[in-house]
Amino acid sequence: xxxxxxWPATLVQPVGSPLSLECTVEGTSNPNLYWYRQAAGRGLQxxxxxxxxxxxxxxxxQNLSASRPQDRQxxxxxxxxxxxxxxxxxxxxxxxxxxxxxxxxxxxxxxxxVL
Amino acid sequence: AQSxxxxxxxxxxxxxNPLTVKCTYSVSGNPYLxxxxxxPNRGLQFLLKYITGDNLVKGSYGFExxxxxxxxxxxxxxxxxxxxxxxxxxxxxxxxxxxGFKTIFGAGTRLFVKA
Numbered sequence: 001x002x003x004x005x006x007w008p009a010t011l012v013q014p015v016g017s018p019l020s021l022e023c024t025v026e027g028t029s030n031p032n033l034y035w036y037r038q039a040a041g042r043g044l045q046x047x048x049x050x051x052x053x054x055x056x057x058x059x060x061x062q063n064l065s066a067s068r069p070q071d072r073q074x075x076x077x078x079x080x081x082x083x084x085x086x087x088x089x090x091x092x093x094x095x096x097x098x099x100x101x102x103x104x105x106x107x108x109x110x111x112x113x114v115l
Numbered sequence: 116a117q118s119x120x121x122x123x124x125x126x127x128x129x130x131x132n133p134l135t136v137k138c139t140y141s142v143s144g145n146p147y148l149x150x151x152x153x154x155p156n157r158g159l160q161f162l163l164k165y166i167t168g169d170n171l172v173k174g175s176y177g178f179e180x181x182x183x184x185x186x187x188x189x190x191x192x193x194x195x196x197x198x199x200x201x202x203x204x205x206x207x208x209x210x211x212x213x214x215g216f217k218t219i220f221g222a223g224t225r226l227f228v229k230a
Binding site for chain 1: 209223
């Protein structure tokens with residue numbers, strides 16, 4: 001069966017420090033991968049998505065970047081965190097074969113607090 | 116551009132009563148519609164989806180949703196609510212606007228089921 005791992009679960013970082021959140025998927029190949037941010041426990045904002053290694057689409061100009069160094073690994077990074085980067089970050093995947101109809105499978109999230 | 120609206124921030128219902136969580140959408144072409152549930156400090160879980168065919172879709176935990184093309188709605192329903200159904204519910208849509216890769220979420224509706 002497929003599983004998704006996301007870490008760290010909780011992170012408290014000072015303003016101006018770097019960030020690295022990692023997500024890996026097991027039990028599937030060639031997944032579509034996504035990073036979402038959820039602010040204040042409500043709506044989800046799509047940050048990045050990837051349909052293949054090295055292929056990253058950015059949805060919102062911001063202080064963050066994403067990379068996909070391996071087929072099932074998706075990394076969210078920042079060189080210098082801002083207070084506004086605080087939030088709950090969710091990694092998700094869907095099967096490539098499902099095309100438009102596939103649901104997303106989410107990780108358990110990483111809660112980032114920038115002080 | 117595709118969008119999703121959940122007009123109610125919160126829905127309150129007594130245990131044993133039917134519940135409805137509303138969702139309307141806007142998308143180019145055929146809509147692919149989804150409902151997800153989120154429990155506190157957890158990732159989202161897929162409940163059900165409408166792709167094509169029967170307008171009434173059945174999903175996990177006794178939930179169902181009715182697709183109405185003329186009203187561009189996809190309301191989530193359950194005949195008899197449980198206290199354990201209390202959670203944050205998200206409606207989501209995928210369309211052809213961006214090649215079908217992006218899933219756009221509504222702002223979420225918090226469901227409270229009172230014993």
